[in-house]
Amino acid sequence: MRDKVRMVRKGRIVEVADAGPTETLLDYLRLRERACGTKEGCNEGDCGACTVAVGEVGPDGRITYRPVNSCIQFVGQVDGKEVVTVEDLAEGGTLHPVQQAMVDHHGSQCGFCTPGIVMSLFALYHDEARGTAPTRTTIDEWLAGNLCRCTGYRPIVDAARAVLAGPPDDQFTRAEAETAGLLQYLNDRSDLFVGNQDAFFAAPRSIASLAALYERHPDATLVAGATDVGLWITKQFRPVAKLIHLGRVEDLDRIEDVGNAVIIGATATYEKALDALDAIDQDIASLIKRIGSRQVRASGTVGGNVANGSPIGDTPPVLIALGATLELVRGETGRAIPIEDFFIDYGKQDRRPGEFVAGLLVPKLALGQVFRAYKISKRFDQDISAVLGAFLFTIENGVIRDARVAFGGMAGVPKRATTVEAKLIGAVPAQASSWHDAFEAMAEDFTPLTDMRASAHYRLETARALLAKALVEAAGASSERTRLIGRRTAAETEVAHVGAGE
Ligand SMILES: Cc1cc2nc3c(=O)[nH]c(=O)nc-3n(C[C@H](O)[C@H](O)[C@H](O)COP(=O)(O)OP(=O)(O)OC[C@H]3O[C@@H](n4cnc5c(N)ncnc54)[C@H](O)[C@@H]3O)c2cc1C
Ligand code: FES
Numbered sequence: 001m002r003d004k005v006r007m008v009r010k011g012r013i014v015e016v017a018d019a020g021p022t023e024t025l026l027d028y029l030r031l032r033e034r035a036c037g038t039k040e041g042c043n044e045g046d047c048g049a050c051t052v053a054v055g056e057v058g059p060d061g062r063i064t065y066r067p068v069n070s071c072i073q074f075v076g077q078v079d080g081k082e083v084v085t086v087e088d089l090a091e092g093g094t095l096h097p098v099q100q101a102m103v104d105h106h107g108s109q110c111g112f113c114t115p116g117i118v119m120s121l122f123a124l125y126h127d128e129a130r131g132t133a134p135t136r137t138t139i140d141e142w143l144a145g146n147l148c149r150c151t152g153y154r155p156i157v158d159a160a161r162a163v164l165a166g167p168p169d170d171q172f173t174r175a176e177a178e179t180a181g182l183l184q185y186l187n188d189r190s191d192l193f194v195g196n197q198d199a200f201f202a203a204p205r206s207i208a209s210l211a212a213l214y215e216r217h218p219d220a221t222l223v224a225g226a227t228d229v230g231l232w233i234t235k236q237f238r239p240v241a242k243l244i245h246l247g248r249v250e251d252l253d254r255i256e257d258v259g260n261a262v263i264i265g266a267t268a269t270y271e272k273a274l275d276a277l278d279a280i281d282q283d284i285a286s287l288i289k290r291i292g293s294r295q296v297r298a299s300g301t302v303g304g305n306v307a308n309g310s311p312i313g314d315t316p317p318v319l320i321a322l323g324a325t326l327e328l329v330r331g332e333t334g335r336a337i338p339i340e341d342f343f344i345d346y347g348k349q350d351r352r353p354g355e356f357v358a359g360l361l362v363p364k365l366a367l368g369q370v371f372r373a374y375k376i377s378k379r380f381d382q383d384i385s386a387v388l389g390a391f392l393f394t395i396e397n398g399v400i401r402d403a404r405v406a407f408g409g410m411a412g413v414p415k416r417a418t419t420v421e422a423k424l425i426g427a428v429p430a431q432a433s434s435w436h437d438a439f440e441a442m443a444e445d446f447t448p449l450t451d452m453r454a455s456a457h458y459r460l461e462t463a464r465a466l467l468a469k470a471l472v473e474a475a476g477a478s479s480e481r482t483r484l485i486g487r488r489t490a491a492e493t494e495v496a497h498v499g500a501g502e
């Protein structure tokens, strides 16, 4: 058992013996280190002013940097990782290439957002997959979680394009082997437990020690990426004395192809799960790329999205429509349930004291199945859904033989539209008149609420429109997708930007 959080800062190992269970990384940096270049803007993961880069070493000895919102990351979560802030980039009197590009292209005015933007671009600068000359779409996607209210994005994008034209070459690439050695040393097998039995931050290393610890402390709060739990602390000021972080548990983040299904471990981040879910259907990947921002997707997990039980979480309707199974573990016993049964009522899930989500079994599409999912929100990026519809049709000879239809934002829980499903059996996607009853039935399945995101009327009509879109697309080839609502291909986005006189 280890009782200190350890991380790499500026090429050295730093130990934090008294990390509070919910002390944020931002507070640690600003209040303890006095590293005040990292800014606090919204304190809820939206603006990106607090972005830092978190480095992790892979089995190949290479370090991957991810942009993280330090305002909603607890300091214990970066145990075993490297933390890079804007202060660490310049060498002597020479700015880092990303910083120099921002100066050269006039990418900063008041400067409040600038450290966060620089850190997002630093992570992209080091991203192996970016290639040279990344597209505008890629740059936009990496900057979607960094809000600038005064410069405007054109000069920032110009700076990004200039600095990303070549491979990374900075003090971090030169020190990579040495830093990797430190990170490998930190990656020990021991459980982490900072505090006492009444108040602690714990990060078990194995499923068995997690299960034992949570059984002993069923009143503890579990945290995976903290993109929900972080806000409980910074916005709702909830008292959380005992925190169990799942991020160090070996294999809990596994992604495994098991033939006709994919296992997504509970702590697999959106970023990690993306390719496996994309392989099931491209709509799932399109949807995931619209969850929060790069920062949110680098920390947030599919397991957290499900366990949270929110009626407006983006993945539950998709997983319900696909017929996924949820694996739960308590102590030495496990059980598996259809994911739809997990969501009992608003704020109430089928999870017993001391029980945690271990993973999901997500079936792949069978022959003759067509899947579609659409997210409707006020903004394209960084916004919570008003309505999300997910559809799985099994079609034989042009006729629907089976249908699974699930919505988010339409009830107190993510929920199947069972009456609609029943009316779809025997319908012909190519004949709109054959769906009429299913359309009408939407009002039997849902009585949605009016709130700040949408009115009840809008929600009901939108749910019907999404059903129509899915059916129209199902009537064509399964790969043909319409552009009625909420979809833009990468190529179309490029054209739109060029057309805007960029
Ligand atoms: C700026 C911003 C934008 C966002 N945008 C979106 C969006 O577009 N769509 C969307 O759906 N969500 C969005 N979210 C919400 C959030 O990112 C997701 O719900 C995310 O999936 C939560 O995962 P996490 O790992 O961060 O969960 P955490 O915050 O760590 O945990 C969430 C909940 O699940 C519990 N929990 C976590 N793991 C387990 C487990 N294995 N077993 C049992 N309980 C567990 C926790 O105790 C907590 O109750 C956004 C959040 C932010 C801050
Ligand atoms: S302060 Fe706004 S995202 Fe952290």
Ligand code: FES
Pocket (backbone or CB within 6 Å): 107, 108, 109, 110, 111, 112, 113, 114, 147, 148, 149, 150, 151
């Ligand atoms: S430079 Fe002022 S907010 Fe971006």
